[in-house]
Amino acid sequence: MSTPAKISLRNVHKAFGAKKVLQGVDLDVAAGSSVAIIGGSGTGKSVTLKCILGLLTPDQGSIVIDGLDMTTASRSDHEAMLAKTGMLFQGAALFDSLSVWENVAFGLIEGKGMKPKLARDLAIARLADVGLDADVANLSPASLSGGMQKRVGLARAIATEPEILFFDEPTTGIDPIMGDVINDLIVKCTRELGASAVTITHDMASARKIADRVAMLYQGKIIWDGPVSEIDQTDNPYLQQFVAGDIEGPLDLDLKHL
Amino acid sequence: MPIFAPVGRMFLSFLALVGRVTVFAGRTIGHMIAPPIYFRLIFKQMREIGYFSLPVVAMTTLFAGMVLALQSYSGFSRFSAESAVATVVVISMTRELGPVLAGLMVAGRVGAAIAAEIGTMRVTEQIDALVTLSTNPFKYLVVPRVIAGLITLPILVLIGDIIGVLGGYLVGVNKLGFNEASYIRSTFQYLEQLDVVSGLVKAAVFGFIITLMGCYHGYNSRGGAQGVGQATTNAVVSSSILILISNYVVTELFFTR
Numbered sequence: 361m362s363t364p365a366k367i368s369l370r371n372v373h374k375a376f377g378a379k380k381v382l383q384g385v386d387l388d389v390a391a392g393s394s395v396a397i398i399g400g401s402g403t404g405k406s407v408t409l410k411c412i413l414g415l416l417t418p419d420q421g422s423i424v425i426d427g428l429d430m431t432t433a434s435r436s437d438h439e440a441m442l443a444k445t446g447m448l449f450q451g452a453a454l455f456d457s458l459s460v461w462e463n464v465a466f467g468l469i470e471g472k473g474m475k476p477k478l479a480r481d482l483a484i485a486r487l488a489d490v491g492l493d494a495d496v497a498n499l500s501p502a503s504l505s506g507g508m509q510k511r512v513g514l515a516r517a518i519a520t521e522p523e524i525l526f527f528d529e530p531t532t533g534i535d536p537i538m539g540d541v542i543n544d545l546i547v548k549c550t551r552e553l554g555a556s557a558v559t560i561t562h563d564m565a566s567a568r569k570i571a572d573r574v575a576m577l578y579q580g581k582i583i584w585d586g587p588v589s590e591i592d593q594t595d596n597p598y599l600q601q602f603v604a605g606d607i608e609g610p611l612d613l614d615l616k617h618l
Numbered sequence: 619m620p621i622f623a624p625v626g627r628m629f630l631s632f633l634a635l636v637g638r639v640t641v642f643a644g645r646t647i648g649h650m651i652a653p654p655i656y657f658r659l660i661f662k663q664m665r666e667i668g669y670f671s672l673p674v675v676a677m678t679t680l681f682a683g684m685v686l687a688l689q690s691y692s693g694f695s696r697f698s699a700e701s702a703v704a705t706v707v708v709i710s711m712t713r714e715l716g717p718v719l720a721g722l723m724v725a726g727r728v729g730a731a732i733a734a735e736i737g738t739m740r741v742t743e744q745i746d747a748l749v750t751l752s753t754n755p756f757k758y759l760v761v762p763r764v765i766a767g768l769i770t771l772p773i774l775v776l777i778g779d780i781i782g783v784l785g786g787y788l789v790g791v792n793k794l795g796f797n798e799a800s801y802i803r804s805t806f807q808y809l810e811q812l813d814v815v816s817g818l819v820k821a822a823v824f825g826f827i828i829t830l831m832g833c834y835h836g837y838n839s840r841g842g843a844q845g846v847g848q849a850t851t852n853a854v855v856s857s858s859i860l861i862l863i864s865n866y867v868v869t870e871l872f873f874t875r
Binding site (some may be wrong): 410413414415439442443444446447449453454455456457469470471494513516526609 | 622697735738739742744746747749750752753758
């Protein structure tokens, strides 16, 4: 890789009891690049993301971010890493007890100690970046549609101008048109910030649009990793089947009970 | 032995639970004394736990004081000790009924609400979101609730004690024919500072237990709506049992000489 890796995973293992979810994940995310981790349900995409963020501790292996191994880093180093990351959750994970602008400004007020009035102005600017009017700022997250909640989640993720962005299934649960709007916003925001991005998705249209590189996770390992432009030329039968969405193929789809 | 194996498993899982709750309590206390402290959230929780629990505590203690006056009068009249009614009401309310009834009512109202709110935050990834926004969930969610419980329960119990005594007074004067002035004099004649203080200490202990159990079960809930429902039930049941156990322990500490 020509540019130094912003995030580097080596031989990452994670098991829950007898269930081995990650069995030696190796992955590099170059600075300023956007990587999509694709794979079927239950292949460990979310677990990989949670291990990178430190929400789960891997059983084995290293996760190096900006040259620092997060599996052995101190709490302050870990907090410093989180301060330069933003995350869009699958269900947006907006705080019900706070208004929309308070959600967007949360990282600015609680994480960076910004005065609420200034943070509110910035939050409204961020809402505008994701195509939402200032009118929604005082609403409760529960009163928004799924697509609007995702956009608020995106505004919250980019509010602190992070160096690294994580997107967990950004288009899941919303209609294809709104999904495309979210994809465009992710591309725009990531480029404007110059951030490195990791997206986990099973939506190939989303992966093609958002990512520079695609890594396919299957049975706890990355089985294919390459530029997004090479997806359709690959001779990897697993990736071919996943991209085509075929039932027949080498992927074990666990459909025994159907 | 097939008979002993399940018993042993249950005992071991109980010990593991005690260990997890103890570690959770230790972490909570550690975060309570280390900055940052979210005072704004503490005041908000004091309003939720204290102010909004006032009606239910007031109703409970009012009728407890009233029934206590009635029962003790009918019982004491068997050996001509009716004059002790006011003293019995005030000592029972301050030492036992005030803190225990308020504790149990707040456990049902607040403990369940805390477990449901934090449990929902857990299963909807809001707690993970807090972490990614550089905010410690323990400091942001658990500590304000526990501090608010520690402060507001004694205040609630003090108010409940007064209302309970008032209930006894209303029945004593209006139904049982006591003289107003003599009932009030009897109320304060044998009341000691320790009676009230021990009740307030119990209330603080119960406040800690209720909020800690609510937070613990909510924080560790798993498995969607069913998990949140289970967490809510566990929070109320465990805090109610612990209130009754700790009530005995604190009574031992104060009154065994």
